[in-house]
Amino acid sequence: MDYPLPLVTVDAVLLTLRAGALEIALHQRDRAPFKNAMALPGGVVHADEDDHTEASIRRVLREKTGFEPRYLEQLQVFSGKDRDPRQWSLSVSYVALVPAAELEAASQAGFPGFQGFRFVSVDALPPLAFDHASIVTAAVARLRNKSSYSTLPFFLLPERFTLTELQHTYEAILQTRLEKSNFRRKMDAWGVLEDTGEQVGGAQRPARLYRLKDFTLFDRSVG
Amino acid sequence: MDYPLPLVTVDAVLLTLRAGALEIALHQRDRAPFKNAMALPGGVVHADEDDHTEASIRRVLREKTGFEPRYLEQLQVFSGKDRDPRQWSLSVSYVALVPAAELEAASQAGFPGFQGFRFVSVDALPPLAFDHASIVTAAVARLRNKSSYSTLPFFLLPERFTLTELQHTYEAILQTRLEKSNFRRKMDAWGVLEDTGEQVGGAQRPARLYRLKDFTLFDRSVG
Numbered sequence: 390m391d392y393p394l395p396l397v398t399v400d401a402v403l404l405t406l407r408a409g410a411l412e413i414a415l416h417q418r419d420r421a422p423f424k425n426a427m428a429l430p431g432g433v434v435h436a437d438e439d440d441h442t443e444a445s446i447r448r449v450l451r452e453k454t455g456f457e458p459r460y461l462e463q464l465q466v467f468s469g470k471d472r473d474p475r476q477w478s479l480s481v482s483y484v485a486l487v488p489a490a491e492l493e494a495a496s497q498a499g500f501p502g503f504q505g506f507r508f509v510s511v512d513a514l515p516p517l518a519f520d521h522a523s524i525v526t527a528a529v530a531r532l533r534n535k536s537s538y539s540t541l542p543f544f545l546l547p548e549r550f551t552l553t554e555l556q557h558t559y560e561a562i563l564q565t566r567l568e569k570s571n572f573r574r575k576m577d578a579w580g581v582l583e584d585t586g587e588q589v590g591g592a593q594r595p596a597r598l599y600r601l602k603d604f605t606l607f608d609r610s611v612g
Numbered sequence: 613m614d615y616p617l618p619l620v621t622v623d624a625v626l627l628t629l630r631a632g633a634l635e636i637a638l639h640q641r642d643r644a645p646f647k648n649a650m651a652l653p654g655g656v657v658h659a660d661e662d663d664h665t666e667a668s669i670r671r672v673l674r675e676k677t678g679f680e681p682r683y684l685e686q687l688q689v690f691s692g693k694d695r696d697p698r699q700w701s702l703s704v705s706y707v708a709l710v711p712a713a714e715l716e717a718a719s720q721a722g723f724p725g726f727q728g729f730r731f732v733s734v735d736a737l738p739p740l741a742f743d744h745a746s747i748v749t750a751a752v753a754r755l756r757n758k759s760s761y762s763t764l765p766f767f768l769l770p771e772r773f774t775l776t777e778l779q780h781t782y783e784a785i786l787q788t789r790l791e792k793s794n795f796r797r798k799m800d801a802w803g804v805l806e807d808t809g810e811q812v813g814g815a816q817r818p819a820r821l822y823r824l825k826d827f828t829l830f831d832r833s834v835g
Contacts, residue, residue: 392658394617397702434691435615436700441692463688466704468657469664477659479620481689481702 395468396478399446400431400521402528403458405508406545407489409561411532412508413525414454415517422474423518429525430454430506431480442481450485454506456495458485460544460606464528472520480519484528486544536562540581540607549585551596552576581607618691619701622669623654623744625751626681628731629768630712632784634755635731636748637677638740645697646741652748653677653729654703665704673708677729679718681708683767683829687751695743703742707751709767759785763804763830772808774819775799804830 403414415427432449439445443461450456461483468479492508509515511529514522536542542558550558556572576582580602587598626637638650655672662668666684673679684706691702715731732738734752737745758764765781773781779795799805803825810821 392656393660395620395657395659397618397620433615434618434702436618437616437693442689442702465686466665466689468704470660479657479665479702479704481691 393477396473396476397434397436397442398431398478398480399434399442399449399483400429400480400524401446401450401458401461401483401485402429402464402525403450403454403456403485403487404511404528404532404545405487405489405492406558406561407508409557410510410512411529411561412510413514413528414506415509415515416453416505416507418518426518427507427509427515428518429521434481443483446481446483454495455498456487456492458487459491460484460486460541462531464524464531467520467524480524482524482528484531486532486541488545488547490547533562533564535608538608540579540601543581543601549587549598549600551589551598553596555599579607616700619696619699620657620659620665621654621701621703622657622665622672622706623652623703623747624669624673624681624684624706624708625652625687625748626673626677626679626708626710627734627751627755627768628710628712628715629781629784630731632780633733633735634752634784635733636737636751637729638732638738639676639728639730641741649741650730650732650738651741652744657704666706669704669706677718678721679710679715681710682714683707683709683764685754687747687754690743690747703747705747705751707754709755709764711768711770713770756785756787758831761831763802763824766804766824772810772821772823774812774821776819778822802830 405412414430416430418424418426418428430450430453434442434445439448443463446461447457450458464482464484466479466481470477472478511525514525532541536559542562546554546558552573556567556569560567582599583602585598585600588595589598590596628635637653639653641647641649641651653673653676657665657668662671666686669684670680673681687705687707689702689704693700695701734748737748755764759782765785769777769781775796779790779792783790805822806825808821808823811818812821813819
């Protein structure tokens with residue numbers, strides 16, 4: 390081999406939705422390069438141990454946050470000689486979606502890693518280490534784009550939810566107000582919702598609880 | 613570093629459309645592993661020389677085929693310990709689109725690399741080296757999916773084309789017949805076509821030649 394091998398890392402944009410705002414998990418780096426800067430959860434691929442890069446990012450998230458995201462999607466590669474002062478490096482980046490309620494539960498269960506993480510609104514990010522700001526921009530664009538024609542937003546909701554909660558989630562991601570009856574007609578047409586038979590809100594303003602029929606991504610643009 | 617560094621490669625699915633069939637460029641490997649098997653054009657990232665992996669694949673395509681594709685898009689990473697018998701490896705794969713007429717011209721101009729390549733229909737592929745069959749499947753799915761809402765198919769056409777050629781290109785990619793007046797209405801609504809003022813076909817059945825107004829990807833799903 391005539392050329393040095395690149396450093397291969399994985400990074401995740403762990404997204405959640407809290408009080409109508411998209412937030413991501415960041416931690417403060419405790420060593421160079423970019424010591425003290427905020428950064429995405431990530432780490433080096435352990436060749437011979439990780440089966441593939443998806444296994445690498447799952448291991449890193451488990452080790453650093455104690456957490457297994459229900460939804461994980463490969464985003465894209467960021468690479469080059471300038472992004473890490475140490476050497477030519479490559480990051481395989483991922484988008485992970487987590488309901489805020491699951492994060493609360495994990496935090497209360499005392500997952501050690503999560504102590505080091507802060508959730509920050511994507512609209513108020515501090516300067517980030519490496520090219521992590523570009524990774525976050527790409528991740529948010531992917532989520533917003535894909536949400537317009539798929540059930541991706543469901544992965545930011547608890548397992549059971551009201552139609553109003555569902556609509557507010559789509560509105561927060563798409564950054565637009567949706568017309569209630571159109572929205573409900575679209576969900577009916579997709580045929581992805583299942584009525585749980587349960588209700589919330591008491592006798593005065595009861596609201597039915599729904600769940601996603603099949604917890605795989607429904608993508609209207611495919612097939 | 614406690615772990616060996618992965619081998620980092622780039623591979624391209626160079627797609628063209630000929631006689632209504634999607635075809636990809638393949639060459640026969642002249643060394644192990646997978647000696648004599650057909651494979652995608654690809655190569656190892658030259659860290660310290662390539663600015664990033666997109667520069668790597670452009671260099672590889674230039675060296676192996678003499679060709680600069682007008683459209684190049686990062687597809688996804690394929691990685692793992694089993695895909696290459698030599699070591700844990702990672703391929704950043706790309707989709708490249710090339711009009712058949714440009715390939716003809718390149719071939720006649722005698723680009724040395726292209727002698728070694730064959731264009732094979734994606735519906736009649738031989739067994740491929742490594743996990744290249746999976747890369748091709750992902751590339752064709754990406755092209756088909758994205759073509760339903762974007763101007764991606766234009767990159768398989770010559771610079772000037774008739775509306776019938778444009779419709780046949782969409783039909784070949786989407787594997788469906790499109791209704792002529794609906795198709796033309798959609799293209800009008802997109803506002804991406806420019807009348808060149810030229811015609812083909814003689815006085816009996818003249819057809820106007822169009823071109824794409826702005827040769828960047830128009831993606832209806834974004835913005």
